[in-house]
Amino acid sequence: MRITGRTDLNAVKQKGLKKLLCDKVRIAVGFATCGIATGADEIFKTLSKSLVNAKERVSLKKVGCIGYCKEEPIITVRFPGKPILLFPRVSPEKAAKLAEGVLAGKISPEGALCRIDSWDHVITKISYGDGFGEIPRYEDIPFFKYQRKLILRNAGIIDPEDIEEYIAVGGYSALIKALTEMTPSEIIDEVKKSGLRGRGGAGFPTGLKWEITAQEKVETKYLICNADEGDPGAYMNRNEMESDPHSLIEGMIIGGYAIGAREGIIYIRAEYPLAVKRIEKALEEARKYGFLGERILNTSFSFDIRIVKGAGAFVCGEETALIASIEGETGRPRPRPPFPAEKGLWGKPTCINNVETWCNIPLIIAKGGDWFSQIGTSGNSGTKVFSLVGEVDRVGLVEVPLGTTLRTIIFDIGNGSPEGTKVKAVQIGGPSGGCVPAKLFDTPVDYESLKSAGSIMGSGGMVVMSEKTSMVETARYFLTFTSDESCGKCTPCREGLKHMLNILERIIAGRGTREDIKTLEELALTIKATSLCGLGQTAPNPVLTTLRYFREEYERKIKR
Ligand SMILES: Cc1cc2nc3c(=O)[nH]c(=O)nc-3n(C[C@H](O)[C@H](O)[C@H](O)COP(=O)(O)O)c2cc1C
Numbered sequence: 170m171r172i173t174g175r176t177d178l179n180a181v182k183q184k185g186l187k188k189l190l191c192d193k194v195r196i197a198v199g200f201a202t203c204g205i206a207t208g209a210d211e212i213f214k215t216l217s218k219s220l221v222n223a224k225e226r227v228s229l230k231k232v233g234c235i236g237y238c239k240e241e242p243i244i245t246v247r248f249p250g251k252p253i254l255l256f257p258r259v260s261p262e263k264a265a266k267l268a269e270g271v272l273a274g275k276i277s278p279e280g281a282l283c284r285i286d287s288w289d290h291v292i293t294k295i296s297y298g299d300g301f302g303e304i305p306r307y308e309d310i311p312f313f314k315y316q317r318k319l320i321l322r323n324a325g326i327i328d329p330e331d332i333e334e335y336i337a338v339g340g341y342s343a344l345i346k347a348l349t350e351m352t353p354s355e356i357i358d359e360v361k362k363s364g365l366r367g368r369g370g371a372g373f374p375t376g377l378k379w380e381i382t383a384q385e386k387v388e389t390k391y392l393i394c395n396a397d398e399g400d401p402g403a404y405m406n407r408n409e410m411e412s413d414p415h416s417l418i419e420g421m422i423i424g425g426y427a428i429g430a431r432e433g434i435i436y437i438r439a440e441y442p443l444a445v446k447r448i449e450k451a452l453e454e455a456r457k458y459g460f461l462g463e464r465i466l467n468t469s470f471s472f473d474i475r476i477v478k479g480a481g482a483f484v485c486g487e488e489t490a491l492i493a494s495i496e497g498e499t500g501r502p503r504p505r506p507p508f509p510a511e512k513g514l515w516g517k518p519t520c521i522n523n524v525e526t527w528c529n530i531p532l533i534i535a536k537g538g539d540w541f542s543q544i545g546t547s548g549n550s551g552t553k554v555f556s557l558v559g560e561v562d563r564v565g566l567v568e569v570p571l572g573t574t575l576r577t578i579i580f581d582i583g584n585g586s587p588e589g590t591k592v593k594a595v596q597i598g599g600p601s602g603g604c605v606p607a608k609l610f611d612t613p614v615d616y617e618s619l620k621s622a623g624s625i626m627g628s629g630g631m632v633v634m635s636e637k638t639s640m641v642e643t644a645r646y647f648l649t650f651t652s653d654e655s656c657g658k659c660t661p662c663r664e665g666l667k668h669m670l671n672i673l674e675r676i677i678a679g680r681g682t683r684e685d686i687k688t689l690e691e692l693a694l695t696i697k698a699t700s701l702c703g704l705g706q707t708a709p710n711p712v713l714t715t716l717r718y719f720r721e722e723y724e725r726k727i728k729r
């Protein structure tokens with residue numbers, strides 16, 4: 170069906186709502202990579218087998234990840250008119266028992282973690298039902314309580330491979346508004362008003378980047394989604410694509426209209442096969458419904474998106490290296506300026522944004538820039554998704570308003586260290602970031618505060634470390650990563666990181682000297698100041714922050 174306006178969209182919305190609020194029992198298996206890694210595939214097979222003759226009464230679905238990765242595999246069950254029940258750590262045996270109960274027409278809420286009475290899909294709110302008063306509400310579970318889900322608003326609830334379910338929760342209404350009620354410059358103004366800053370790490374104002382690209386008076390322009398996420402411990406973008414791919418696609422189509430591009434490219438690392446598959450499926454469906462292709466919504470705007478798979482080099486996440494890789498060249502950074510907004514892919518103006526940046530766009534257009542700017546803090550509006558991993562009890566994907574403190578994320582949401590050991594530090598921003606010590610956990614998570622703590626926001630990886638962790642070895646781990654991933658184009662990064670690594674090895678082996686610490690610091694500052702791209706400019710950060718906050722650990726190794 171080709172959608173041409175709101176009436177068509179509403180008809181599809183009703184079809185989608187019938188699936189979400191169906192008069193059958195709806196069982197949904199969390200089927201993102203984290204769920205699959207803990208056995209979701211087997212659970213799904215068990216349920217399919219048990220319920221093979223009950224298709225009239227039961228709808229079995231695959232959904233994305235609701236974020237509580239520690240509790241995977243997760244399944245949700247909804248009886249008509251009742252709240253959704255969320256069952257954690259489901260085994261095939263538990264799944265078979267659950268199916269038995271469903272077939273017998275009753276479900277025991279025993280073992281349920283929580284119930285979802287209603288869900289705020291932000292553009293729409295859906296009431297799922299009443300009952301099961303004995304089960305805690307979703308909002309009361311500490312892992313969820315302190316979060317605010319904008320980007321992850323549909324993750325774990327809708328089927329990411331079914332466009333009708335995305336439309337049911339308000340999907341593509343922002344696109345209709347943008348294309349039929351707004352001019353490109355009004356869209357850019359709205360994005361500027363929202364205060365959205367790029368979620369790929371540097372925090373560049375998105376509206377301004379769009380404006381620069383839009384002002385280029387050439388016929389061919391490109392739009393790129395950077396989905397090359399490669400920081401150790403980071404998987405936010407993967408989940409965003411696996412759980413809600415249409416949100417990204419809708420954001421990109423609006424962006425294409427705003428800057429005047431006809432072609433968009435999603436650059437995804439090939440190690441994300443499920444994300445690739447779901448994006449491919451979503452693109453196909455978006456084309457079928459007329460959201461991509463010629464004369465979208467019967468307007469004069471035509472736009473399409475294709476996928477380019479990256480081979481997994483960390484440096485290819487850097488925007489100019491990524492562009493070189495799409496052009497078929499070796500993925501190596503190029504000097505900037507010129508910036509891609511002026512001269513990017515094939516020498517044409519190119520607007521490149523991170524997955525999460527694009528996912529914010531439909532919300533900004535649907536709800537307004539002013540609404541968005543009220544979330545978070547002044548200069549740091551909106552939310553940010555973090556992957557909370559490492560030595561933390563409640564591992565998972567956490568979305569909080571910017572300005573939330575590290576303490577809230579690590580202790581209130583994450584419940585601190587799993588074995589009751591003390592949390593010592595958190596590495597934020599991956600190998601380009603830095604280790605923030607526990608004494609600074611009242612730091613609000615925003616671009617400037619993290620920078621003044623010696624770290625960076627990065628794209629959202631948060632690796633928690635307990636007192637059992639050696640900070641010198643942590644610095645070595647990240648430096649080994651960046652040294653291996655250095656493209657070798659410039660000497661300070663190529664040679665300097667190796668020298669730093671040799672010194673660290675020497676210190677860890679107990680053969681270091683005080684002079685070594687001085688040399689490490691000097692080298693780190695030189696590499697930061699003289700490297701061509703962000704990889705070299707930030708690679709010394711883990712060493713510098715561990716030296717700044719945990720110097721005694723280095724000195725102890727030297728004394729020995
Ligand atoms: C070594 C390196 C790796 C990067 N990796 C990513 C990445 O995986 N994803 C991403 O969006 N940005 C990454 N960036 C930042 C991009 O160069 C670019 O700033 C970003 O895609 C712009 O999008 P934004 O404005 O939405 O943040 C990386 C930068 C460097 C230096």
Ligand code: SF4
Pocket residue numbers: 484501502654655656657658659660662663700701702703704705706
């Ligand atoms: S800083 Fe490192 S990764 Fe960047 S261009 Fe130079 S050698 Fe390559």
